[in-house]
Amino acid sequence: VTDEFRSRLVHLIPRLRRFAVALTGDLDQADDLVQETCARALSRVAQWQEGTRLDSWMYRIAQNLWLDHIRAKKVRGAHISLDVGDISGTDGRVVVESRLSLAAVSAAMADLPQDQRLLVALVCIEGVSYKEAAEIAGVPIGTVMSRLARARRQLHASLEGEPTLSVSKISVKP
């Protein structure tokens, strides 16, 4: 484990945790997932190629671990256990970051199919490109765009109560 790797991993952990919360919809499960992802990364650091994106590699590890977990436990969708108490800061004060609460967004995310939730977490929350998301998710970029567009329309409708208006040229089964 090189110093550079250590430093980059430490700096990546907050984002990895945010990604895990978006993916699992549950803080406890997210923290378990981050722990497992770090453990897996540290034990397989030789597989990471210097010069490639560490965040993409870590997201892929987290995604695979989560899918394994879902298969093993037959978890259906995300667990919604996020409430105001769960997101208070370390000093006990609740900090309002957004007009949307984490609980509300997590509930809406939980209604999405797992593959769509993953893409929303990667692109909308983590800000990765479609191409990187396609590589992490292991699907063609066209599939990323169609799934993502569908997921975002559904989230908007669910969180803003807007009717779903859509015109899609690409028809992809989930």
Next chain:
Amino acid sequence: MTHGPTPESISDETLMRFVDGDLSPDEQSLVAAEIARNPDLTKRVDAFRFTREELPGAYVSTLRVPPQLMERFLCAAGPAPNDTKPRLTARSVLERLNLRRQVMALAACAALLLAGASGWLLRDSLRPDYAGLVAPPSLQRALDETPSHESAKLAADLSIRLTSTFGSLQRRWCREYNMLYANRVQASALACRGADGIWRVEILEDLSDPSQPSTDPNAIRPAGEDREQHGRKTESVAEYRDRIMAADVSLQDEAKLITEHWKRTP
């Protein structure tokens, strides 16, 4: 792009790419003009703007990782490849790992703990002229409260054993200690307490040489050997201690310092 925008028909995927800045400049301008002309397009594009601009804010609180949680993440040793069981304990991991991997896991843990608490790189901590690396909370407590020749637990299977206390030439209290993982000495280190009451790790010497794998936990290793690291000779903890030490502290005086919360200056 796979589906270029036309004034007559703009797909949701294209609107999404417009919002995400994924179109070429020409396409971006064309779509922007169409959106300005067509209220239906404005409504449709709202979903993509909303999810781009509003969703991340809901997750901001999750970016704050408490130090204890950071320690937990970083001290996780590597599970077996096909294991999906959450919350693996260090003990269960050790049952499956060989010694070299244990040593690597600890080295990573020790370094990451330090880096995680302060954001500094481990290599900085190995520089003899390094200004000081803030010790994580569990280590601060252990250095404040643990007498020499006694151990303090930092995390599961991770502990330190204090070896000595002395006053430095810079008039700071300094303590030398060994880091143990699964009862094996893995590193020797020296931390000094600043005027702000914070212990900073001055130097950390990796002792996890695979050619010297076994160490009796009751027989603490001196950290006085010259070592080659990354092809260059580095100063050992003992050499560093000898360079900065002004006066040794007896066990009785050390007990007083602990009781008085290190108020007195050397």
